[in-house]
Amino acid sequence: METHPPLRVVALLNVLAGSVDGRPGEEIRDTVRSAFAARGISCEVEGLSGGKLADAASQALEKAKRNEVDAIIAGGGDGTIHTVAGVLAGTGVPLGILPLGTLNHFAKDLGIPMDLDGAVDVVAAAHGVNVDVGDVNGIIFINNSSIGVYPYMVLDRERLRRRAGLRKWTAMVIAGLHMVRVFPVRRLRVRAEGWVEPCRTPCLFVGNNKYTLSLTAPRKRERLDAGELWFYIVKHQTRLSLLWFTLRSLLGLADSERDLHTFGAKQADIAARERKKRVAVALDGEVAFLRPPLHYRIRAGELLVYAPIPTEP
Numbered sequence: 001m002e003t004h005p006p007l008r009v010v011a012l013l014n015v016l017a018g019s020v021d022g023r024p025g026e027e028i029r030d031t032v033r034s035a036f037a038a039r040g041i042s043c044e045v046e047g048l049s050g051g052k053l054a055d056a057a058s059q060a061l062e063k064a065k066r067n068e069v070d071a072i073i074a075g076g077g078d079g080t081i082h083t084v085a086g087v088l089a090g091t092g093v094p095l096g097i098l099p100l101g102t103l104n105h106f107a108k109d110l111g112i113p114m115d116l117d118g119a120v121d122v123v124a125a126a127h128g129v130n131v132d133v134g135d136v137n138g139i140i141f142i143n144n145s146s147i148g149v150y151p152y153m154v155l156d157r158e159r160l161r162r163r164a165g166l167r168k169w170t171a172m173v174i175a176g177l178h179m180v181r182v183f184p185v186r187r188l189r190v191r192a193e194g195w196v197e198p199c200r201t202p203c204l205f206v207g208n209n210k211y212t213l214s215l216t217a218p219r220k221r222e223r224l225d226a227g228e229l230w231f232y233i234v235k236h237q238t239r240l241s242l243l244w245f246t247l248r249s250l251l252g253l254a255d256s257e258r259d260l261h262t263f264g265a266k267q268a269d270i271a272a273r274e275r276k277k278r279v280a281v282a283l284d285g286e287v288a289f290l291r292p293p294l295h296y297r298i299r300a301g302e303l304l305v306y307a308p309i310p311t312e313p
Helices: 025-037 050-065 078-088 105-110 116-125 149-164 168-182 239-250
Strands: 008-014 042-048 071-076 095-099 128-136 139-141 144-148 186-192 195-201 203-208 218-220 229-234 260-265 267-272 279-283 286-290 294-306
Touching (some): 008 025, 008 050, 025 042, 025 116, 042 050, 050 078, 071 078, 078 095, 078 105, 078 139, 078 294, 095 116, 116 294, 144 149, 144 186, 149 203, 186 203, 186 229, 195 229, 229 294
Parallel strands (some): 008 071, 095 294
Antiparallel strands (some): 128 139, 128 294, 186 195, 186 267, 203 229, 229 260, 267 294, 279 286
16 A cells, blocks of 8 residues: 655644634644644644735745645635735645635635634645636736725725724725715726727626626635636616625625626736726735736636545535
């Protein structure tokens, strides 16, 4: 019977992630270290704040290149996974995921269990699959990117959290009400695979692969390896109708024909018709200010992740 050497990993934990916030950092590290040790995995655990994750991931990647570790594990929410995936995409070094955030969309779409033991079991099985990532102006995203209302809601949310000490969801609701009052509408020009279309929209959303918009699976992707970006352009609406659309979207009741213009493409260029040096762009819940035009493209199969072994039908 063929035997394999014990798996060696570096686990990078965002100590400010949703499900670990408030717990002592050493307690989190000990819990994760013990979970890996119980499965015979050699694990070096680092507890970090979000601002230090990229550097730590780069250092861990160098260890993988020297064959000192076999995989890099990211523990946190989608923002954490986004940061580490941005370092690993295209390298062939496996990414393991511990879903310790609030929503964990990427982990859920991969089928990774939401409990720590189940997620560590997936890493221990070391079943690697190649999935796509999106790219805008050289920055990757694992879930989605957006222009318009949402980036400014995120910025307002973080401002409220810093100044008033509000919890994430409370701050987001208040930020949403602020945006409804301001109601920004962007004038964009979208060029994709042979056609050009001007549009006025409060929000343009780009998915790494296609999202479902149904009650049974709102904002879920059936595949992460179809090799295509999906664009969802919200049609120009009044403040009240936009608020109603947002509520229906959260419930999976959006009408794609009435509310949205949607299409799939491997790449697209988006230009702001207003003269702006930089555009606020949301990427997996984080915000970057990028110089237009925005060049979106799919990077098919460039991220190697540990995912559950498929069961026989």
